[in-house]
Every structure is written in C-alpha cells, then in structure tokens.
C-alpha cells in the first residue's frame with residue numbers, strides 16, 4: 450500500500466491488540482515508513498470517529514472483526530471520496546457466506562453481518578464492485594459518483 454501512495458499520501462491504521470501494534474510499529478520504523486503510516490491504538494469503532502477529520506479518503510481497507518463490518522461500512526460510505534475504493538478482506542467468511550443459514554463454525558452475528566455487508570456493496574446504483582474469490586474473499590468496491598437530480602451515475 451505504501452508503494453502505491455502518492456508523494457503526499459498517508460496511511461492511517463487502527464489496531465486494538467497491543468502486541469500487534471508493537472510489532473507493526475517496529476516494522477514501520479525498520480522500513481523507514483513511520484512518516485507515511487500512523488498507527489492509532491484502540492478499538493476501530495471508537496477510533497474511526499477521530500479519523501473522520503482526515504476525510505475524504507481515496508481508499509478504505511476493512512479487515513477487523515467481522516461482526517462489525519456493516520458499522521465500518523456505515524462510516525466508510527460517509528468518508529470515502531466519490532470514485533474512491535472500499536476494500537474488505539474475508540468477505541466469503543471462510544466459505545460460509547453463501548450458505549442458506551449460518552453454520553456452527555462461524556458466529557451467527559458475523560454471518561449475518563457479512564451478508565448485509567456484501568449485499569450493500571452489490572448495490573449497482575452506489576458501487577461498481579467485485580468479490581474476488583481468493584481463499585478468504587476480497588471485495589473491491591468503487592464508490593460511484595452520483596449525478597444530482599437524474600438518478601444516474603458516472604464511473
């Protein structure tokens with residue numbers, strides 16, 4: 450991601466596990482990336498509110514607790530640029546998301562959350578999106594520009 454940044458680009462990332470934070474910070478420093486990446490420590494659902502001041506974002510990557518994906522999407526929809534990308538990992542939910550009911554190996558809450566998440570991103574009026582069938586499932590959704598008063602869109 451850093452390699453794809455423009456010169457003045459910046460990555461903000463949120464991590465609630467102190468051990469993961471420590472390792473990530475160590476790596477950012479070892480690769481001289483500390484001025485390109487800001488790691489915010491704490492729970493993503495709380496900390497995204499602090500990030501709203503930095504909006505709009507070119508890209509928002511969602512890869513945290515699965516049961517909160519619709520809440521992350523509520524926030525991402527408000528703070529992504531028109532024509533920006535919302536990307537999310539694990540959207541096949543370990544090959545269970547397309548089953549008729551939640552299997553016992555995933556939590557019911559996560560299963561319903563991921564179905565809602567995928568359903569919302571498949572809205573062609575709002576997004577041009579694809580769920581790439583990697584092992585885990587990776588959704589890439591381009592937020593479409595709304596053309597006012599015409600109910601049409603430009604990509």
Ligand SMILES: C[S@@+](CC[C@H](N)C(=O)[O-])C[C@H]1O[C@@H](n2cnc3c(N)ncnc32)[C@H](O)[C@@H]1O
Pocket residue numbers: 463464465466469491492493494512513514
């Ligand atoms: C799948 S890993 C992310 C891997 C990373 N995207 C990568 O490609 O290397 C998910 C991370 O999100 C963190 N996490 C899970 N739930 C979170 C939450 N509610 N708030 C902040 N971080 C969370 C976990 O501690 C874990 O480090």
